[in-house]
Amino acid sequence: MTIKTVDILFRRSIFVLYFLIFSLAWLAPVTQHVNGYPAGENLYSLFSPVCHQYPTRSFWIFDRPWALCARCSSAYLGLALASFIPFAAFSYARRALFGIGLIILVAIDPLLQLFGFYESTNLLRFITGLIGGFGAFLLIYPIPFKQKERHL
Amino acid sequence: MRYHLPVIILLFFIVTFGFSQDTIKLSTSTVVVVKSTTSLSSKKLKTGQELVLIVAADVVVKGKTVVKAGTPVVCVVESAESAGMVGQAGKLTISVQSTTAVDGSTIALSGNFYTKGESKTGTSIAAGVILCPLALLCKGEEGDIAAGAQSRALTLGEHEIVIPEK
Numbered sequence: 001m002t003i004k005t006v007d008i009l010f011r012r013s014i015f016v017l018y019f020l021i022f023s024l025a026w027l028a029p030v031t032q033h034v035n036g037y038p039a040g041e042n043l044y045s046l047f048s049p050v051c052h053q054y055p056t057r058s059f060w061i062f063d064r065p066w067a068l069c070a071r072c073s074s075a076y077l078g079l080a081l082a083s084f085i086p087f088a089a090f091s092y093a094r095r096a097l098f099g100i101g102l103i104i105l106v107a108i109d110p111l112l113q114l115f116g117f118y119e120s121t122n123l124l125r126f127i128t129g130l131i132g133g134f135g136a137f138l139l140i141y142p143i144p145f146k147q148k149e150r151h152l
Numbered sequence: 153m154r155y156h157l158p159v160i161i162l163l164f165f166i167v168t169f170g171f172s173q174d175t176i177k178l179s180t181s182t183v184v185v186v187k188s189t190t191s192l193s194s195k196k197l198k199t200g201q202e203l204v205l206i207v208a209a210d211v212v213v214k215g216k217t218v219v220k221a222g223t224p225v226v227c228v229v230e231s232a233e234s235a236g237m238v239g240q241a242g243k244l245t246i247s248v249q250s251t252t253a254v255d256g257s258t259i260a261l262s263g264n265f266y267t268k269g270e271s272k273t274g275t276s277i278a279a280g281v282i283l284c285p286l287a288l289l290c291k292g293e294e295g296d297i298a299a300g301a302q303s304r305a306l307t308l309g310e311h312e313i314v315i316p317e318k
């Protein structure tokens with residue numbers, strides 16, 4: 001098994017896992033709309049430990065909020081999409097540093113809101129979440145992005 | 153005399169359509185967003201105590217607001233357990249009961265706020281056995297709901313809401 005194979009497997013696993021989480025977030029209200037209450041409640045409960053699920057800070061579909069807030073949904077989407085991007089060959093340290101930088105940048109929006117400077121919007125939450133997802137991918141991805149064929 | 157007929161027709165339309173009232177059906181399981189206005193703690197609240205929270209966002213059906221944001225929501229403390237010794241965490245469950253529609257009718261709701269503080273049982277026992285038995289008196293964290301916390305409540309049953317036209 002070459003590093004390239006491991007790389008592809010790792011990227012695909014990340015994409016499947018995080019895109020599944022993102023999809024389940026909007027499937028909860030869709031399921032509830034189609035099948036009626038209490039359908040979809042299990043999905044809301046599933047995500048309650050990882051997200052505050054404040055309805056006014058979430059996207060709505062069929063008059064129901066998603067099971068994850070706008071920022072969390074886009075962060076998972078960002079993680080899934082980042083697995084496709086062929087980054088330049090940076091060392092893990094540089095990549096992780098860049099990832100931390102992105103996450104810090106993203107943290108500014110919720111912190112400013114927390115301290116009452118302004119009320120963020122769902123669009124801004126979505127954009128910052130997406131950037132944060134990319135940052136998180138850079139942080140968790142252990143394999144060099146570009147390399148020669150090498151056997152493990 | 154010749155102006156009387158148009159004036160009468162105009163008055164007829166104003167009376168018929170100008171002051172008509174729309175009736176909107178609020179179906180069951182419609183989402184109402186409930187928000188806490190102050191921080192709530194399992195230490196301060198008692199089981200059975202009544203609380204008033206607020207509706208966080210307008211409930212709009214077919215373009216008409218049926219429940220306005222800021223309307224009080226009646227809630228009851230379903231259970232409040234203070235943090236206890238040996239690191240036991242506090243728990244708080246608040247049950248959402250009802251709110252008021254724009255026509256003054258009561259809308260029954262179903263939903264809840266639940267929180268549990270962090271348990272310190274393991275730390276307390278370990279420290280109590282190894283270091284000092286007094287560590288067993290250490291309490292866990294209280295169950296706290298922050299001010300501004302939101303929850304999804306659903307309407308129970310169908311309601312006919314009368315919306316006066318402007």
